[in-house]
Amino acid sequence: MINVNETTNSMTKTLITAALFLSFLTGVNAQTKKPDTVIVELAKSSKLIFTIKDLSDLPTLKAYDYQALFKDILAKIEAKDTALVAVTPMMTEKSFSNEDWGNFDRKDKDRDEDDDDWDNHSRRKRHYRKNSQSFFNFDLGTNNFLQDGKFPDQDNENYAVRPWGSWYVGFNSIQKIRVTGKFYTELGLGISWYNFKFQNDGIVMNKGDQGVEFIEQTLPEINPIKSKLTASYINVSVVPVIDFGSRPHKSLLWGNSDAFRMGIGAYAGYRIGSYAKQVYTIDGDRERERTRSNFYLNNIRYGARLQMGYRGTDIFVNYDLNELFIADKGPKLNAFSFGVIF
Known part of the structure; x- marks a missing residue:
């Protein structure tokens, strides 16, 4: 005192x-x-x-x-x-x-200069927080593939798949960055799974010397229930988005927009696993067989991604620009998927 x-x-x-x-x-x-x-x-x-x-x-x-x-x-x-x-x-x-x-x-002058530097730094940090946000989302949809622009079931191919039950699942970490005005970019890193459920439950995949084979099981004592191919990938993506309802000076850009938004970008993925699974009954007993193999699948996938949303609902469409299988080792198929973003 x-x-x-x-x-x-x-x-x-x-x-x-x-x-x-x-x-x-x-x-x-x-x-x-x-x-x-x-x-x-x-x-x-x-x-x-x-x-x-x-x-x-x-x-x-x-x-x-x-x-x-x-x-x-x-x-x-x-x-x-x-x-x-x-x-x-x-x-x-x-x-x-x-x-x-x-x-x-x-010493007041020096302290004032330090305070000014701190204030400027704080304003830069606040500006950064207003213009970017990190969050997780979840892709859930269905997947299929095209051969020369057609679905394989049009030619009754053994590798034709059922749309219902061929689920595409993806978990993604997203960095959302405001670019300017109504435009922002979503940078993504995540993991996804293709699940191709064959229409013919008796199809068995085999990795032969000349390529992948889709063989129909004909043994009378076996009652096939399900057959599918699963492949998992680590992915990166870049999707520029325009939000037609976004206000340029809106402080929280991760809130639900009240208008239409759309983005088109690209992605690339690296395969980290794959297996074929058959479920069947024999003599009344339910059996499951899982065969882990690359089945001549391409290790790399890349393609284009479309996102559209309104208010709290967003949908996605992915299309692989490269083929699912290695050239001359399997059918020429381009995989695609679409669904809802949660």
Whole structure:
């Protein structure tokens, strides 16, 4: 606690006038230099400090009613028992807003510069948070493939698949970045699964020397139930999106839009696993067989992705531009998938 001895009004006025005069003398030739500080000792542990940064402030300082100001300072110190007092300076003609009174020295300028740097950094961080957001989403839909622009079941091929039961599943981590105005980009990293459920439940896949084979099981004691091919991939994607209802200065861009939005981008994936599965009954017993093999599947997949949404609902369409199987090792098939984004 600061103990300020009570002084007479005349002494107070004299000391303050002296402080202003000394400040003026030391600052005449230094208006563009660092602020000057004058310290007036009032008692053993009390002092009055003036810091003048610009001599143009002197006319304003001369207008203060220092007697009223000093009484107000003493009253607040006695009432609050504090070392830092915020007061409203009294003037003969007009009043000013609250100012903080405390101990200042020539280091204030450096501290102010540091504060400015921190404020600028904070504003940059807030701007970044407003223009990007990370989240997870979930793709759920169906998949199939085309051969020369047609579905294989049109030619009754053994590898024709059922749309219902051929599920496409994907888990993705998305970084959504505002580009400008109504445009933003979604950067994705995730994992997905193709599940091709064959129309003929008796189809058995085999990796032969010349290529992949789709053989129909004809043993009478076997009652086929299901046959499918599953392949999993790690994927990356880039999808630029335009949101027709987005406001350029909207602070939270990850909220549901109230209008139509659409994006077209690209993706690439690397196969991390694949297997064929058959489910059947024999002599009344249910059996499952799972054969892990690459089946001459391409290790890389890449293609185009379309996203469309309205309010809280989004759909996707993926189309692989490269073939599912290695050239000359399997049928020329281009896989695709479509569904809903959760």
